[in-house]
Amino acid sequence: MFNAFPRGSRLPDPAWNMRHRLILLFAVISSVLVALFSLFQQEPLRMALVQGAAPAAVALLAWKAPLSRRFSASLSSASLMLVAAMVVNISGTIEAHFLFFILVPVVALYEDWAPLATASILVLGHHSIMGVALPTVVYNHDAAHDDPLTWSLIHSALFLAMCATSIVHWTIHERARRDGSMLLAQLASQALHDPLTGLANRTLLNDRLSQALIMSQRTGTPVMVLTVDIDGFKPVNDSYGHAAGDTLLIELARRLESCIRAGDTAARHGGDEFTLLLPGTPPEEAPAMAERVMAAVSSPVFLLGVEMQMSVSIGIALSSPGLSSELLLQEADQAMYAAKHNGRGGYMVFDKTLAAGTLGTLAVHPDHARAWAAYTHDLRSEIASAKELGLIPEQSRGPETVRRTLESVVAAIEQLPEGQQPAGLALPERNALEEFVFHHDLVQHWADTLRLDSIIEVQRSPEADEFWRSLHQTVIKDANDLVDDDGDAVHADSSPS
Structure with a gap:
């Protein structure tokens, strides 16, 4: 039931601790003022010291005892309510009751229902016991002396209403803050992820690749990068429309994610090109990883009632000391092009012999x-x-x-x-x-x-x-051997599924 109320748990520890220290300091200073006020009202010294020491002792317990945040806040609230109760009892005036209401915003700084509940219970107890048993001590007007129960209920109800108003305010504030945090998280996710597939975008990939290379230098384990490009993607868009092409890309993204481990990254560079970042992967695992991706991609895809067979060309590159993230991606690209021009539907691991394919x-x-x-x-x-x-x-x-x-x-x-x-x-x-x-x-x-x-x-x-x-x-x-990159490795079976 209490989960519906604000719990103060969203306050960071530094902010809560600062508020707690200030409130306790305020409680201790108020306790000293209570003792001085008691002496000013011609109370005996012993009584004045007791009246000031009671709330100060509760404040000291809230400060020194190894208690939870909520319990410490409740004790702090009790200390403040004792200060107000002592002032009311010493003065015996109706005006002194306003001190209870003045202290509500102070207790409200905890942004938690428990300190307010503690304050409400103490005020209700003070008014129902002291106000009824000794009305001349608590009130200084005849109407309260004649009907102390009614006036105790009125004062308690007003105090409870003020506490309830604070809880409503916190509830609205917490929900607004939670909605704002969710919106910021959503915007941050959109800034770092591809809107179509939900995979990491180029910005997030580059950031994670840079971090992986830094870690690789410390541990000595290489970073593997796979560039995955759909063979003949353009005819799908031309024949079935961009909506079908988008569906194909989303499905490929889902299959690529199924091939990687926690801690790896699947990213979409744009168009029909994807990148897999595999930190801490040794070179001997490159063939198995490529085969896993090609097997995941090879299952038929059904678009618009038509069965389509998809294949990809994969380029694999492994980090080496001093190799930048840009060059590592470039090597994976070069290996992918070599695989594509070597017949497609296959993979190629970058090595220096591929440099012979450059100009x-x-x-x-x-x-x-x-x-x-x-x-x-x-x-x-x-x-x-x-x-x-x-x-x-x-x-x-x-x-x-x-x-x-x-x-x-x-x-x-x-x-x-x-x-x-x-x-x-x-x-x-x-x-x-x-x-x-x-x-x-x-x-x-x-x-x-x-x-x-x-x-x-x-x-x-x-x-x-x-x-x-x-x-x-x-x-x-050297353009005589130019190969068109829009081949037909992705094709449609004419029979409906």
């Missing part, structure tokens, strides 16, 4: 490369602003794999040395770079159109153009 390095002028990186940054910023203003459709968004390749190229540019001498720019995996160059060519032509239409203002410098031409020419000369 190596490109000799560039560092200032030209940085000019292009700055232009790209400004371009993305202005496009984002134009989307917010409704000048560009919000859905105009590039593939997630292209974004990841862009980030890896920009990261490589940031590593270029200062100076005027040409330097070698490390390039990502060939197929990923080919896809990126093809897509970014379209983006730059689109940007030129947007600038002509006065939607954006950013313009490429000659230095940025020179860098892009060098990168473009390097890719184009």
